[in-house]
Amino acid sequence: MKSIKILAIQFKYLGDAAILTPALKALVTQKTNVELHVLVAAEIAPLLKNLPWIKKVWAMPRHRGKLKLSLTLPFVQALRREKFDQSVDFGGNDRGALMSYLVGAHDRLGSTNRDDPRWIQRICYTQIVKHKNSNAPYFDLHFELLNIWNIKKPNHLKIEIASEGFDINLIYKNFPKNSIICHITTSQPKKDWPLIHWQTLYHLSHQAGLKIIFSSGPNERETKLLNELKILAPDADFFPPVDELPIFLNFLKNSKLFISGDTGPFHFAEGLGVPVLGIFGVGNSVRQVAPMYSEDKIICSGECLCDSVKNNTNVCSFSKSCMLSIKPETVFEKMKEMLKISTN
Numbered sequence: 001m002k003s004i005k006i007l008a009i010q011f012k013y014l015g016d017a018a019i020l021t022p023a024l025k026a027l028v029t030q031k032t033n034v035e036l037h038v039l040v041a042a043e044i045a046p047l048l049k050n051l052p053w054i055k056k057v058w059a060m061p062r063h064r065g066k067l068k069l070s071l072t073l074p075f076v077q078a079l080r081r082e083k084f085d086q087s088v089d090f091g092g093n094d095r096g097a098l099m100s101y102l103v104g105a106h107d108r109l110g111s112t113n114r115d116d117p118r119w120i121q122r123i124c125y126t127q128i129v130k131h132k133n134s135n136a137p138y139f140d141l142h143f144e145l146l147n148i149w150n151i152k153k154p155n156h157l158k159i160e161i162a163s164e165g166f167d168i169n170l171i172y173k174n175f176p177k178n179s180i181i182c183h184i185t186t187s188q189p190k191k192d193w194p195l196i197h198w199q200t201l202y203h204l205s206h207q208a209g210l211k212i213i214f215s216s217g218p219n220e221r222e223t224k225l226l227n228e229l230k231i232l233a234p235d236a237d238f239f240p241p242v243d244e245l246p247i248f249l250n251f252l253k254n255s256k257l258f259i260s261g262d263t264g265p266f267h268f269a270e271g272l273g274v275p276v277l278g279i280f281g282v283g284n285s286v287r288q289v290a291p292m293y294s295e296d297k298i299i300c301s302g303e304c305l306c307d308s309v310k311n312n313t314n315v316c317s318f319s320k321s322c323m324l325s326i327k328p329e330t331v332f333e334k335m336k337e338m339l340k341i342s343t344n
Contacts, residue, residue, distance in 0.1 A: 003035040007079070007087040007103060010040050011062075011095045014245070015264035016138070017044045018271055020090055021051070022157045023142035027088075028053045030151050037082065039099065046245040047268070050162035060099075079103045086149075089125070090142060097124040111145045139292065157292045161271030163249040176237065179211040180335065181252065181269075183260035184229060185222035191261050193279050193323050195225065199232040200328040201335075206235075208336070215239040215251070217262070257338060259331070261323070275338055279331060281322035299334060301325045 008024055010017055017040055028036050037056045038048055045059035058079065061071045080103060087105040089096040092112065100108045101124035110125035112118070113134040121128055129145045136144075143153035184198050198214070205212045214233075216226040218241040230238060242248055249268060252258060258269035261279040269276045270293075278298040301322045 003033045004031065004086065005035045005037065005082060005084045006031075007058075007082070007084045007105060008036065008038045009087060009089040009091065009096045009099055010038070010044075011091045011093055011099075013264070014044055014047065015267050016091075017047050018159055018161060018264070018267035019138055020142060021048070021160045021271065022139060022154065023090070023146060023151075024048075025053060025158075025160060026143070026146065026151050026154060027149075031149070037084070039079070039103075043245065046164075046249065047161055047271075050164060051160060052162075076102045088145065088149075090145065094120055097121055100124050109145065109148065111141070159267055159271035159292075161249065161268055163253045163272060164246050165250065165253075175254065176211055176213065177254045178256045179213045179237075179254075180205065180257045180259065180339075181213050181215060181239070181255040183215045183258065183262055183265050185216040185225050186260075186262040187217075187264075189221070191281065191323065192225070193261055193281075193326065195229050195232060197324075197326070197328045197331075198229055201331055202233045202236050204328065204332040205335070208332075210335075210339070211237070213237045213239050213255075215248075216241055218243050257335065259335065277331070277334060277338060279323075279326055281326060296338075299326055299331060 006027060008027065010020055024036065024038065028034050035055045036053065037058060038054055039058040039060060040048065041062040042059040043062070045057050048054055049057040049059075058075075060075055076099070084103060084105040086107040086109070087100050087103055088109040089100045089111075092110065097110055097120050100110060108124065108126045109129070110121055110127070111129045111131055112121055113131050115130070117128050127148060129148055131141055131144060134141070139153065139157055143151065182198060182201070184193065184195070186192050202212055214226065214229060214236055215238070216222040223241050226238060226241065230236070239251055248265070249272065252265070252269045252274055253272050255274055257275050257277065258266070259277045259279065260266050261281070266276055266278050276297055278293065280298055281301040
C-alpha cells in the first residue's frame with residue numbers, strides 16, 4: 001500500500017512547536033500508513049528532528065521580516081519534489097499559508113480566526129477551518145483543525161522531544177548531573193520571578209543539601225539578570241547562556257527537576273521526561289497554552305491587573321507584582337515534595 005505523505009507546517013515559536021507534538025503524533029497513529037514530514041524554522045528543528053515517528057524535519061532558513069529568495073527557492077523546489085499528498089498549516093500566518101501553496105500538496109488544510117478568511121488563506125488553502133474560539137487552549141485548536149481529517153484528541157496529551165544525547169561535560173566541565181535546574185528568566189519581565197526570591201530559594205536548598213544550577217536565556221536582558229544573581233548568590237552554580245538549542249536540551253535532560261516560569265523551556269523539560277515545577281503569575285502564561293499540566297506541577301499566583309486586556313504591558317506596573325506574591329518558601333516545600341516523589 002502506498003503511504004500518504006503529509007507535510008505539517010509550523011512557523012511560530014519554540015514553545016509552540018513543543019506543544020504541537022501531541023497533534024503530530026495523532027496524525028501518525030490515527031491515520032493509516034502515514035509518512036509525516038514537518039516544516040519549521042531552522043532554529044526550531046532540533047526539538048523535533050530526533051523523534052522516530054517523524055520521517056523528516058525540514059529546517060527552513062528564516063530571517064524575521066525578510067525573504068531571501070536565494071535560500072527559499074531551492075528549499076521550496078526540494079519540498080515540491082517530495083510530491084506531498086496533504087499539508088496542514090498549524091501556524092495560521094502568512095508565511096505558513098504561502099509555503100502551503102508553494103509546496104503544492106493536493107489537499108492543503110489551514111485555519112482562520114475570521115468569519116471571512118483573508119485573501120491569502122483563500123488562495124493558499126483548499127480547506128479552511130474557522131476556529132470557534134481563538135482563545136481556546138492551543139491543543140484544542142490543533143485538534144479542531146485536524147478534526148476535518150477525522151483526527152481526534154487523545155484522552156492523554158503528551159509532549160515529546162528527543163535530545164541528541166552528547167556529553168554535556170564538553171560544554172560545562174564537571175557538570176553536576178541530577179541537579180535541580182532553575183531557569184530564572186522569561187520572554188517578558190513581568191513573568192520573571194524576582195531575583196531576591198531565587199536567592200532565597202538557593203539558600204534554602206543549599207542548607208538542605210540540594211544542588212541547584214541557575215540558567216537563563218541568551219539575550220542581553222536575560223544574561224544581565226543572570227549576572228545580577230551571581231552577585232546575590234556568588235557561591236551558586238551557573239550554566240552559561242547558549243544559543244544552540246541542542247546544547248540546552250541536553251542540559252535539561254541531565255537534570256532531576258526543572259523549575260521555571262518560562263513556558264518554552266518548561267515544555268522542553270516536560271517533553272524530555274524531566275519533572276517540572278512551574279512558577280506562573282499571569283494567567284496567559286500556562287493556563288491557555290498548556291492546560292495539560294496538573295496542579296502538582298505548577299504554582300500560580302492570583303489574577304493580576306497586568307494580565308488584563310487594557311493593561312497587558314510587558315512589565316507589571318502594580319505595587320504588588322503577581323510574581324512577587326509567590327514566596328520562595330512555598331516553592332521550596334513543593335520542590336522537596338516533588339523530589340521525594342521522583343526518587344521513590
